[in-house]
Every structure is written in C-alpha cells, then in structure tokens.
Amino acid sequence: MYLTKHIERVHLMTQIHFTLDKVELQELIANSGANEASQLILMKLFNELMERQRDDYCNVDPYERGDSRNAQRNGYYQRDLTTRVGTLNLRVPRTRDGKFSTDIFERYQRNEKALVSTMLEMYVSGVSTRKVGQVVETLCGKKVSKSYVSSITKLLDEEVYKFKQRRIDKEIPYLMTDVLYIKVRENRRVVSKAVHISIGIDSKGFKNIVGFMISDSENEETWKDFYRSMLDRGLKNVEMVISDAHQGQVNAIQKTFTESVWQRCQVHFLRNVMDKLPRKNTQEIRDEIKHLFRITDIDAARLYKDKIIENNSDEYEKMCDCLDEGFEDSFQYTASSSTKYNRLKSTNLLERLNQEIRRREKVIRIFPNVESAERLIGSMLIDIDEDWITSTRRYIEFTHTG
Numbered sequence: 001m002y003l004t005k006h007i008e009r010v011h012l013m014t015q016i017h018f019t020l021d022k023v024e025l026q027e028l029i030a031n032s033g034a035n036e037a038s039q040l041i042l043m044k045l046f047n048e049l050m051e052r053q054r055d056d057y058c059n060v061d062p063y064e065r066g067d068s069r070n071a072q073r074n075g076y077y078q079r080d081l082t083t084r085v086g087t088l089n090l091r092v093p094r095t096r097d098g099k100f101s102t103d104i105f106e107r108y109q110r111n112e113k114a115l116v117s118t119m120l121e122m123y124v125s126g127v128s129t130r131k132v133g134q135v136v137e138t139l140c141g142k143k144v145s146k147s148y149v150s151s152i153t154k155l156l157d158e159e160v161y162k163f164k165q166r167r168i169d170k171e172i173p174y175l176m177t178d179v180l181y182i183k184v185r186e187n188r189r190v191v192s193k194a195v196h197i198s199i200g201i202d203s204k205g206f207k208n209i210v211g212f213m214i215s216d217s218e219n220e221e222t223w224k225d226f227y228r229s230m231l232d233r234g235l236k237n238v239e240m241v242i243s244d245a246h247q248g249q250v251n252a253i254q255k256t257f258t259e260s261v262w263q264r265c266q267v268h269f270l271r272n273v274m275d276k277l278p279r280k281n282t283q284e285i286r287d288e289i290k291h292l293f294r295i296t297d298i299d300a301a302r303l304y305k306d307k308i309i310e311n312n313s314d315e316y317e318k319m320c321d322c323l324d325e326g327f328e329d330s331f332q333y334t335a336s337s338s339t340k341y342n343r344l345k346s347t348n349l350l351e352r353l354n355q356e357i358r359r360r361e362k363v364i365r366i367f368p369n370v371e372s373a374e375r376l377i378g379s380m381l382i383d384i385d386e387d388w389i390t391s392t393r394r395y396i397e398f399t400h401t402g
Helices: 002-014 022-030 034-058 104-108 110-124 130-140 146-165 220-232 247-256 266-274 283-292 298-312 317-330 348-364 370-390
Strands: 073-083 086-095 174-186 189-201 207-215 240-243 261-264
Touching: 034 073, 034 086, 146 207, 146 370, 174 247, 174 348, 174 370, 189 220, 189 348, 189 370, 207 220, 207 370, 220 247, 240 247, 247 261, 261 266, 261 317, 266 283, 266 317, 283 298, 298 317, 348 370
Parallel strands: 174 240, 240 261
Antiparallel strands: 073 086, 174 189, 189 207
C-alpha cells in the first residue's frame, strides 16, 4: 500500500508517465526481501523520473542532435533519500551549465522527512518503543545521534516557519476553520494540544492553506490570536467564515471579522439536530430534516422548517428547539448569490484534510514535543498547499458576477 501511494504521488507530482520493464521488476522482487524490493523499485522509479526531467530540460533525447538543444548532459552524482521503506541511493543527473535541478528532494520528500525526524526524536529522547527503534534502524541503517536528528530537522523547521509567516497576497473571500487535537509529551506528561487550521477559497475558486497554529487549548483567545495572525499577514475582505458552533470560535469570528457573515457548518448542525431524536421509530422525521438541509432557497427553507416544528414540537421538543435556534446561522450561505454554493455550507473540505493529518499522526501516536508536531503537520500542509496551487481544478466554479 505504501509503495503504491509513492508511485501514485510520483505520477501526480510530475504528470510524466513511464513504465518499468516487468521482467526487471520481477527479478528485483524475486532476488530480495519485501522491504528491499520496495527500495529497489522506488530507486528505479525516482532515477527514471529524474532522467526524464533532465531530458525535458535539455529539450532533446539522449544522443540526439538538434538545434533545439538547451543544455548538454554531464553525468550523475550520488545522493541519499530517506523514506519509510529505507534509504534510497539515487543517481541525480547533471548538466554542463549546472542549472538543471530536480524537485524530488525539495517537494516530494518534505513530509516524509518530517515523519522520519519525529521518529528519530522519539528514539534519541528515550521515549521510543522497540518498534520505533526497529523502524529507525530500517530507515537509516545506522545508530542515530542528537546531532544527526538536528541536521535533518533544521531545514524543515525553516521551511515551516517561512510557510507560517508568508504573506497572503490574494483575495480570500471564503474561510473555513476547524481544530483537531493531538497528544504531545510535555514535562513528563502526555497532554492534549489544539491544532487550529484554516483553508481559504480564493476569488477564482481555488483552495489554499491559509494558516495553522498549535496551542494549549481551543478558546476565544486562541482563536482571536489565530485570526489576527492571518490578518497581520495580509488576509482581508473575507466575506464568509464557515465553522462549527464552538462558542469561543464563534465569538472570535464575530469580534475579528466584523464585516463578514458566519456560516454554521451544516454537517455538524445536522448531526446535533439528529442527536436530539430517539434512535427508534424516527425515520420519517429524520428524512424530513435531511430534505430541509437540501433546500437552497432561504424562504422555502424557512417555510419547511416551520412546518417541521409545527408538526413535531409536542413529541420532539428538544429537537425542534435545537433546529429553530441554529437554523438561520446554518443557512447563511443561501442568502446571497455570491455565497450560494453547496460547498460553502460546511467544513467538509477541512474535515478531509484533518483525516489526512490523522492518518500520519497515528504513525507517531504521541509526539515527543510540540516542535515535532508543528514540523510534521506543517510539512504536510506545505505539500498539500503546493499540490493545490499547481492544480488547474477549481474547488468552486463561481457563476455570480460582482
């Protein structure tokens, strides 16, 4: 599975498609262990990818002559790349002008290095399990020291810091915010930390990672600090903020984005409403509520909501009170032509991002310190943001004007 994900990412990252000789691959697998085979296959893939990148840079195939040539090939140099299947010894192509470079080491490997460095920190700080020790040995093929860990993490820390401090130089009219909790070792205890994350939809409909911050808890003050940090970096003209109904978060939104509309996440709100109903013999009313949340005309939605409450207030009073209390906030996206898009009614996009972070976080389970958590999560967000920036696929196809 892990090797498959690597290969898929190579194709997504480069849009270059190539095949390996099946007999050659079978020989690689037959003559080595499972982990060694993975390393050999990945080395073959990466070497082939870099070769193709150099071909594109030179603008001619090997040994081909032509006026279109941009540069001359100049052999290779060796460089190691650490992955979760082990250290790959790669042949990196060179050109005589010295200007060719591959983006594999910079782009592809960033969050992999962050994951590895976190494991290494766990190992050298004495909190690792035998399993982590075995993983480290497989990854590095040698014992590790604190100086070795430091050398790996320094560059990553600099990249994450620059990412967090970068200017927001585009219009972000729609902002989604949420928090997830992670476990971190602190003062010989395991404590929870809140990871605040924000995604923006820009004026052209593309997704952007706007910011993230790790704090001790989730409250009004931490949310205000998070929002102000984004405003200080240039965030402006936010038309709508989409989030769940955590009171501290809502208060911070209303005090920070004074001219913006707050859209309560419909997915969270629908779940809250359904939780007020008995589990048995309520399918009919549940279907009616689901239908309500599919209505995109605000006046029609109000009428249907009133009908549900009128017909069910005696039997399901708590559900009706919950529905009535949160209805207007959860249907704000329908009130204007500039926000009337289904993908603005919930934080589903951010929920999927959180799931991806969770998938990686499970490998670590408990971070050795806050710095390692920020390094891994930040590196993941940088990679995801770069994928979004280079994509031509819009998250929302806007049809409104003005």
